[in-house]
Amino acid sequence: MPRVSRSVRKNQRQQEKSIMKKKKKQYKSVIMARIFQSMRKVGVAVLALVCASSIFTVGRTNAGFFDVEESHDNQWVAGSLDGRVTYAARFNVTGMNPAETPNGRIIFTNEGSLDFRYDVKFRKTNGSNLLCQALQVIAKRDGSTVYTGALADFKLLGGKYVLTPFESDTWDMVLSLPSSAGSELEHLTCEWDVDFLAWQTNLPSATDGFFDEESVTPNSVNTDEWLTPGDVIINEVMWMGSDGETSDEWIELKNMTARDINLSNWNIKQGGTGTGVGAHIEIPSGYSIKANSYFLITKKKWNETAIALTSDLAKSKGYTHVAGMKLEDEGEELVLENKDAMVIDRTPLGGWPAGTNDELKQSMERNDVPGDGSLAANWHTCVSGAANGAPYWDMAGINFGTPLAANLSPIVMNEFVANPLGDDAADGADGEWIELYNIVDDDIDVANWYFTNHDGDSISISADRTEGGSTVVPGHGTLVVYLNTNFLDNDSETLALYAPHDLDILTDDVREDVVQYDNANLLPEGKSFARFPDGIGVWIDPETTPGADNALTDEERTQYQLEAYETCFAGEELIETTTENMCSPLFLEFIGLIQAWDETTIDGGAFLDILEQVRVQETEELLSLVQEDGIVTPEEEVLITFPDIPTEDVTPIDEEELDTETDETMPAAVEEEVAEPQTVPAEITGTETDILNVPEEPVSEELTNSPATPLETSEFETETPMTEPAPEAPVPII
Numbered sequence: 001m002p003r004v005s006r007s008v009r010k011n012q013r014q015q016e017k018s019i020m021k022k023k024k025k026q027y028k029s030v031i032m033a034r035i036f037q038s039m040r041k042v043g044v045a046v047l048a049l050v051c052a053s054s055i056f057t058v059g060r061t062n063a064g065f066f067d068v069e070e071s072h073d074n075q076w077v078a079g080s081l082d083g084r085v086t087y088a089a090r091f092n093v094t095g096m097n098p099a100e101t102p103n104g105r106i107i108f109t110n111e112g113s114l115d116f117r118y119d120v121k122f123r124k125t126n127g128s129n130l131l132c133q134a135l136q137v138i139a140k141r142d143g144s145t146v147y148t149g150a151l152a153d154f155k156l157l158g159g160k161y162v163l164t165p166f167e168s169d170t171w172d173m174v175l176s177l178p179s180s181a182g183s184e185l186e187h188l189t190c191e192w193d194v195d196f197l198a199w200q201t202n203l204p205s206a207t208d209g210f211f212d213e214e215s216v217t218p219n220s221v222n223t224d225e226w227l228t229p230g231d232v233i234i235n236e237v238m239w240m241g242s243d244g245e246t247s248d249e250w251i252e253l254k255n256m257t258a259r260d261i262n263l264s265n266w267n268i269k270q271g272g273t274g275t276g277v278g279a280h281i282e283i284p285s286g287y288s289i290k291a292n293s294y295f296l297i298t299k300k301k302w303n304e305t306a307i308a309l310t311s312d313l314a315k316s317k318g319y320t321h322v323a324g325m326k327l328e329d330e331g332e333e334l335v336l337e338n339k340d341a342m343v344i345d346r347t348p349l350g351g352w353p354a355g356t357n358d359e360l361k362q363s364m365e366r367n368d369v370p371g372d373g374s375l376a377a378n379w380h381t382c383v384s385g386a387a388n389g390a391p392y393w394d395m396a397g398i399n400f401g402t403p404l405a406a407n408l409s410p411i412v413m414n415e416f417v418a419n420p421l422g423d424d425a426a427d428g429a430d431g432e433w434i435e436l437y438n439i440v441d442d443d444i445d446v447a448n449w450y451f452t453n454h455d456g457d458s459i460s461i462s463a464d465r466t467e468g469g470s471t472v473v474p475g476h477g478t479l480v481v482y483l484n485t486n487f488l489d490n491d492s493e494t495l496a497l498y499a500p501h502d503l504d505i506l507t508d509d510v511r512e513d514v515v516q517y518d519n520a521n522l523l524p525e526g527k528s529f530a531r532f533p534d535g536i537g538v539w540i541d542p543e544t545t546p547g548a549d550n551a552l553t554d555e556e557r558t559q560y561q562l563e564a565y566e567t568c569f570a571g572e573e574l575i576e577t578t579t580e581n582m583c584s585p586l587f588l589e590f591i592g593l594i595q596a597w598d599e600t601t602i603d604g605g606a607f608l609d610i611l612e613q614v615r616v617q618e619t620e621e622l623l624s625l626v627q628e629d630g631i632v633t634p635e636e637e638v639l640i641t642f643p644d645i646p647t648e649d650v651t652p653i654d655e656e657e658l659d660t661e662t663d664e665t666m667p668a669a670v671e672e673e674v675a676e677p678q679t680v681p682a683e684i685t686g687t688e689t690d691i692l693n694v695p696e697e698p699v700s701e702e703l704t705n706s707p708a709t710p711l712e713t714s715e716f717e718t719e720t721p722m723t724e725p726a727p728e729a730p731v732p733i734i
């Protein structure tokens with residue numbers, strides 16, 4: 001083996017030691033790393049165990065984490081928001097009427113510990129919207145008015161009222177109905193609650209915090225029937241007394257409604273003993289007036305008055321006597337008031353507007369259409385000869401009045417023919433005749449009553465001149481009297497009916513009725529004059545209806561509707577100042593233009609019918625013009641069609657051609673007609689429509705379009721014959 005030097009071996013040993021050191025060092029590093037790694041794991045586990053132990057054992061050991069927080073000077077106080085109705089006088093009104101003003105009271109109190117603001121309002125729960133809206137309320141809060149208006153609109157919102165604890169508000173409310181409240185508000189009910197809503201004062205509304213609601217319930221009002229001015233009227237006054245007894249005075253009331261009315265403690269001011277407003281007549285308690293009936297107040301007892309009373313009538317029979325009555329002969333205003341001092345009716349101020357205190361004692365009677373009692377025009381003097389004996393008075397004499405009965409003359413002329421077909425002097429129904437009408441219930445014998453004409457001639461009524469051989473006019477019936485001679489003038493006449501009386505004091509019998517007419521010769525033969533409605537209406541000239549109810553044909557009714565609308569209405573409203581007889585409310589009601597005599601607005605259906613009639617009439621007139629001249633304007637093309645006109649005969653023109661058209665375009669026949677107007681001969685016959693549009697078979701060609709002069713209104717003023725044709729004749733009314 002080769003020999004190694006010493007130095008080499010030394011180097012080798014050093015290298016080996018170095019290598020061993022490195023190996024030992026490397027081994028030691030690995031061991032230590034593992035030891036330290038294990039120790040870290042054990043440390044984490046121990047730390048986690050300690051933390052967990054501190055958390056779960058902190059309540060049982062002084063070891064662990066904790067924190068302390070403190071809040072100083074805190075205070076908790078309990079408060080309340082409580083509004084309460086502490087008093088309520090609710091509305092519970094039965095049979096309310098416009099004269100009543102019921103009242104109620106509510107006290108609303110803050111019974112909590114907090115201030116609050118509140119609203120108050122009406123809330124309907126049941127009943128009629130019409131009545132709830134009509135009811136008016138005056139609401140006062142602690143004596144100050146805060147609302148006036150419709151109950152249905154009572155809403156005071158916005159939280160404007162504030163109450164502190166234990167403070168109260170007193171609410172007083174007064175209800176009323178308008179004085180003009182009509183029958184549409186009768187027999188209705190309104191039910192409601194009064195609601196209070198309270199909330200915190202620091203909030204704008206109840207939806208944002210604490211609130212409280214209270215209701216006053218129930219409240220109710222129901223209405224019955226009530227009086228309005230004119231429901232009862234002063235109908236007749238015997239202010240002068242009776243024959244031989246000036247103190248035999250009496251006043252008659254009339255119920256204009258369809259219900260009984262209690263008259264207990266009603267007053268007639270200025271009608272009794274005393275002076276000034278202190279003088280009055282009081283109707284005792286317990287008396288009433290029947291529906292559509294009469295009530296008589298006499299100064300004398302039943303067996304002392306000249307009135308035909310057979311006993312002291314029961315309270316329900318419409319009679320009482322008041323010894324304190326005293327009516328001034330010079331006149332005075334009588335004021336009828338109900339027990340609540342509501343004025344129901346009155347007579348004119350000053351002198352009596354009607355009645356006589358001379359040879360005759362004639363009562364002052366209200367017109368059939370009573371109107372305003374304070375106007376003299378609504379009163380007349382009782383002139384009926386049938387009103388001075390039975391059944392009104394104990395004996396016939398100079399007393400004229402109709403106590404406890406209708407005012408109008410009971411027998412009136414209702415229809416007559418002045419110009420019959422053929423011989424005016426013919427007997428029976430072929431000649432002149434007059435129909436009488438009885439406006440009361442009782443039959444009345446008119447034997448020896450008589451007619452007079454303007455010449456002073458007279459014809460007495462006897463059985464041989466009547467249709468059935470009797471002189472009795474049945475209640476609400478007719479009697480036809482044949483004149484059997486030429487008694488009535490065919491042009492102008494004053495026809496009167498008289499009842500004979502055996503009274504030495506009278507120089508003349510009492511006139512029952514009178515009628516005048518003019519220009520009757522312009523009517524066709526056989527036309528009659530008749531009252532519409534029967535007995536009380538205006539005179540017109542329809543087709544004859546002897547012995548039957550006066551009636552109009554459909555054509556006549558349409559014609560009178562058109563004429564009355566043009567004369568009596570402005571639009572849909574009645575011209576109340578007109579004096580034309582055609583505008584009588586009774587006649588307008590009869591022909592259907594108004595629903596009742598006291599209405600002032602045209603009936604809606606009738607108005608539409610009239611508009612249609614006017615349209616048809618205008619269309620027919622345009623068609624007639626086109627047929628005459630063969631020219632169609634643009635307006636005419638739009639308005640009408642011409643089924644019967646050959647197109648070759650029609651020449652449409654525009655407005656410029658129409659404006660530049662000269663008089664030469666007018667047909668010669670038209671020029672001749674305008675230049676030479678004619679009078680319609682009396683021989684032309686036909687219906688009343690023929691008066692307005694003469695038939696196309698006249699005596700001469702010039703008469704084709706010449707209208708006749710119609711009969712005018714009941715003022716009966718004679719008119720001068722026309723010298724030029726009128727465009728359209730009015731409906732004859734006398």
